[in-house]
Amino acid sequence: MVGAIDTIQVALQLQRGDFQLDIDVTLPGRGISALFGPSGSGKTTCLRAIAGLERVNDARIVIGNEVWQDSAQGIFVPTHERALGYVFQEASLFEHLNVRANLEFGMKRVPPGERTFSTEAVAGLLGIGDLLARRPGKLSGGERQRVAIARALLASPRLLLMDEPLAALDLRRKQEILPYLERLHDELSIPIIYVSHAPDEVARLADHLVLLDAGRAIASGPLSETLARADLPPTFADDAGVVLDTILDGDEADALSRLRFAGGVLYVGQRKEAVGSHLRCRIHARDVSLALQRPSGTSIVNLLPARVTATVPTDTPGHVLVQLRMGPTPLLARITERSRRELDIVPGRDVWVQIKGVALLS
Amino acid sequence: MDAADLAAIWLTLKLATVVTLLLLALGTPVAWWLARTRSRLKNVVAAVVALPLVLPPTVIGFYLLVALGPNGWLGKLTSTLGIGLLPFTFAGLVLASVLYSMPFVVQPLHNAFDAIGERPLEVAATLRASPWDAFWSVAVPLARPGFLSAAVLGFAHTVGEFGVVLMIGGNIPDKTRVVSVQIYDHVEALEYAQAHWLSGAMLTFSFVVLLALYTVNPQAVRGRR
Numbered sequence: 001m002v003g004a005i006d007t008i009q010v011a012l013q014l015q016r017g018d019f020q021l022d023i024d025v026t027l028p029g030r031g032i033s034a035l036f037g038p039s040g041s042g043k044t045t046c047l048r049a050i051a052g053l054e055r056v057n058d059a060r061i062v063i064g065n066e067v068w069q070d071s072a073q074g075i076f077v078p079t080h081e082r083a084l085g086y087v088f089q090e091a092s093l094f095e096h097l098n099v100r101a102n103l104e105f106g107m108k109r110v111p112p113g114e115r116t117f118s119t120e121a122v123a124g125l126l127g128i129g130d131l132l133a134r135r136p137g138k139l140s141g142g143e144r145q146r147v148a149i150a151r152a153l154l155a156s157p158r159l160l161l162m163d164e165p166l167a168a169l170d171l172r173r174k175q176e177i178l179p180y181l182e183r184l185h186d187e188l189s190i191p192i193i194y195v196s197h198a199p200d201e202v203a204r205l206a207d208h209l210v211l212l213d214a215g216r217a218i219a220s221g222p223l224s225e226t227l228a229r230a231d232l233p234p235t236f237a238d239d240a241g242v243v244l245d246t247i248l249d250g251d252e253a254d255a256l257s258r259l260r261f262a263g264g265v266l267y268v269g270q271r272k273e274a275v276g277s278h279l280r281c282r283i284h285a286r287d288v289s290l291a292l293q294r295p296s297g298t299s300i301v302n303l304l305p306a307r308v309t310a311t312v313p314t315d316t317p318g319h320v321l322v323q324l325r326m327g328p329t330p331l332l333a334r335i336t337e338r339s340r341r342e343l344d345i346v347p348g349r350d351v352w353v354q355i356k357g358v359a360l361l362s
Numbered sequence: 363m364d365a366a367d368l369a370a371i372w373l374t375l376k377l378a379t380v381v382t383l384l385l386l387a388l389g390t391p392v393a394w395w396l397a398r399t400r401s402r403l404k405n406v407v408a409a410v411v412a413l414p415l416v417l418p419p420t421v422i423g424f425y426l427l428v429a430l431g432p433n434g435w436l437g438k439l440t441s442t443l444g445i446g447l448l449p450f451t452f453a454g455l456v457l458a459s460v461l462y463s464m465p466f467v468v469q470p471l472h473n474a475f476d477a478i479g480e481r482p483l484e485v486a487a488t489l490r491a492s493p494w495d496a497f498w499s500v501a502v503p504l505a506r507p508g509f510l511s512a513a514v515l516g517f518a519h520t521v522g523e524f525g526v527v528l529m530i531g532g533n534i535p536d537k538t539r540v541v542s543v544q545i546y547d548h549v550e551a552l553e554y555a556q557a558h559w560l561s562g563a564m565l566t567f568s569f570v571v572l573l574a575l576y577t578v579n580p581q582a583v584r585g586r587r
Contacts, residue, residue: 051488052487080488085488
């Protein structure tokens with residue numbers, strides 16, 4: 001049996017007409033790494049190259065201790081010999097097979113001793129146990145995509161690749177599938193590379209974020225750190241904000257819940273989850289304001305001390321983005337240039353942040 | 363119908379069956395290649411395969427006769443191999459029919475493979491299926507309507523041919539005298555009653571086959587050029 005994956009190295013160089021792809025990133029061997037960027041930024045090409053579906057002549061793809069491609073040494077492992085799972089944007093189920101036969105297509109091609117899941121376990125994980133005898137044509141869009149994910153898992157992948165698995169679905173179907181993707185994240189140890197151009201999906205699911213633009217990786221790092229980088233281009237800055245991983249600490253008497261994180265405590269409307277649950281939340285830069293003293297006489301309950309680490313101009317004239325840290329936890333605030341000047345917001349200054357809104361992502 | 367007519371019918375069915383099986387065996391890789399290749403030869407091969415659609419059967423028959431004859435390169439080859447000369451034999455008839463009916467098998471299969479697209483094969487590859495495995499477990503089942511059309515059209519077209527048969531097969535009872543030639547003989551001999559019986563049988567057969575094809579599989583027929 002092959003060992004656990006420590007890192008995933010992806011280095012690609014490709015010139016195709018006007019389009020140039022030049023990427024060299026190392027991704028963690030666990031959790032969800034999101035490849036995020038606008039259409040045409042090369043995310044799907046990158047994913048297809050990792051799978052070997054796209055033949056990139058100059059590439060090095062190493063999954064833990066397995067070399068899948070190394071052009072310098074003339075190594076190219078064909079797709080069907082790579083222990084991967086691939087979920088396409090459209091479910092792409094085999095229409096001539098029923099759901100069970102679709103699920104077991106990959107599984108049957110893996111020697112029994114190397115199988116990591118049973119059909120029943122995966123069908124349960126994705127809530128498709130009742131659909132096994134159906135034909136793909138009789139499934140809803142959300143069900144089809146869940147079957148496609150289950151089918152990929154049953155091929156016992158060491159790496160799961162997902163190419164905008166929610167993009168072809170309407171909002172309701174997305175909401176239907178997202179909890180299952182979170183379960184994959186929480187219950188499986190398989191690293192996932194997730195391609196998306198939807199900031200909400202990335203904020204909700206990713207642990208590691210790679211930002212792609214025009215075929216280049218302009219940032220790669222842990223999600224919260226990368227989102228908090230104030231120097232990113234406007235694609236994400238429109239929706240600037242950070243993501244916090246918190247733990248539900250307990251309830252207050254007045255129907256509020258306490259969320260503990262590395263830089264303090266946040267109060268949100270009462271949660272149903274058990275105390276100790278991990279909750280991810282998002283704080284938009286536009287919902288954060290700054291004060292020099294601890295504000296009093298305010299209706300805002302989330303007031304926290306923080307230190308300014310950087311300020312950068314935004315695309316909106318007269319506004320700046322301020323990067324702060326609450327202890328080790330980064331935060332972004334969008335304020336006017338006038339306020340920045342009057343409060344003298346400069347790196348190193350201690351301030352109080354007022355957080356007007358906390359969006360819970362799970 | 364007399365014994366000669368029945369012999370002609372039997373020979374026709376035998377010929378069409380053998381030809382259809384050979385056509386599927388040979389046409390499938392050609393159609394697969396045409397559907398998947400990015401080679402510049404693709405259009406050349408497609409055009410060559412389609413030639414029988416536009417050429418008079420006599421042209422194909424003539425060239426085959428020359429090539430398969432004692433001085434033709436194929437004739438020399440078959441003689442050297444100890445097979446003997448093919449013109450005016452059942453084997454020669456089979457060869458000519460395979461060439462002549464090839465487009466009727468290749469085109470439905472080509473369309474069917476095209477319609478499957480790249481995606482199911484990519485999915486199969488990500489599910490550990492080798493290209494050979496994926497061809498049999500995914501492409502062939504998905505192209506089933508195409509195979510059905512190809513077999514029916516190949517069979518029916520072989521039953522219906524005349525010119526090539528006459529050129530290569532001649533008119534030898536039990537060996538190369540198929541129904542279409544038998545009808546021709548009846549008409550020549552002014553035996554209109556027998557000609558009616560056989561022609562009526564052919565008409566009915568062809569209509570039933572085409573009706574079945576359009577009913578079972580309308581798309582595949584419409585997709586054909």
